Amino acid sequence: MRVLETELPGVLLVEPDVFGDERGFFMESWSGRRYREAGLPERFVQDNLSFSRRGVLRGLHFQHPRGQGKLVSVLRGEVFDVAVDVRRGSPTFGRWVGVSLSEENKRQLYIPPGFAHGFVVLSEAALFFYKCTEYYAPECERTVLWNDPEIGICWPVEEPVLSEKDREAPTLRNMPPGHLPAR
Numbered sequence: 001m002r003v004l005e006t007e008l009p010g011v012l013l014v015e016p017d018v019f020g021d022e023r024g025f026f027m028e029s030w031s032g033r034r035y036r037e038a039g040l041p042e043r044f045v046q047d048n049l050s051f052s053r054r055g056v057l058r059g060l061h062f063q064h065p066r067g068q069g070k071l072v073s074v075l076r077g078e079v080f081d082v083a084v085d086v087r088r089g090s091p092t093f094g095r096w097v098g099v100s101l102s103e104e105n106k107r108q109l110y111i112p113p114g115f116a117h118g119f120v121v122l123s124e125a126a127l128f129f130y131k132c133t134e135y136y137a138p139e140c141e142r143t144v145l146w147n148d149p150e151i152g153i154c155w156p157v158e159e160p161v162l163s164e165k166d167r168e169a170p171t172l173r174n175m176p177p178g179h180l181p182a183r
């Protein structure tokens with residue numbers, strides 16, 4: 001597999017080895033030892049699966065405290081996946097990276113604690129699977145406005161379908177300081 005650095009140090013793009021033959025394909029979607037050797041966490045404690053229709057945007061989400069590292073992937077369809085550095089004092093605070101993750105390219109994105117995460121569905125529907133290094137803690141859930149102009153994410157969808165929580169989220173500047181992690 002190949003692990004590629006992104007413009008945000010710590011956010012890693014993983015290209016797994018895929019073995020195709022006349023039956024279909026095989027790939028190891030995660031292996032503790034190999035991912036550790038490649039600089040990713042070995043320990044994940046929760047797996048999540050979500051299904052969304054075209055145009056659905058989930059995000060931008062993170063937990064603080066109890067930050068979660070997330071290894072995200074797409075089992076069906078295609079999404080535009082985004083990570084934003086929300087660590088106060090970070091040289092890349094407020095900066096974002098976005099990648100296409102799909103059933104076809106089978107890529108994974110590793111988003112460390114301290115980064116907000118979101119995605120929008122580009123295909124008819126998407127089945128989104130991710131591993132988390134920390135358990136879900138509803139009291140630590142934080143949401144940043146998906147189209148915060150100061151972050152300036154170039155989303156490939158103009159009027160996404162949002163949850164009420166995501167529609168009403170504050171901008172990064174308006175987040176209570178205690179809701180943001182420090183670097």
Ligand SMILES: Cc1cn([C@H]2C[C@H](O)[C@@H](COP(=O)(O)OP(=O)(O)O[C@H]3O[C@@H](C)C(=O)[C@@H](O)[C@H]3O)O2)c(=O)[nH]c1=O
Pocket residue numbers: 048050058059060061062070117118119136163
């Ligand atoms: C995230 C999560 C939600 N839930 C519940 C809470 C709620 O009733 C329901 C739906 O939750 P949400 O609307 O927050 O789901 P969703 O918008 O899909 O939230 C997810 O978005 C992506 C972008 C992430 O990065 C994830 O960490 C997570 O925040 O599921 C859990 O039980 N466990 C969990 O780990």
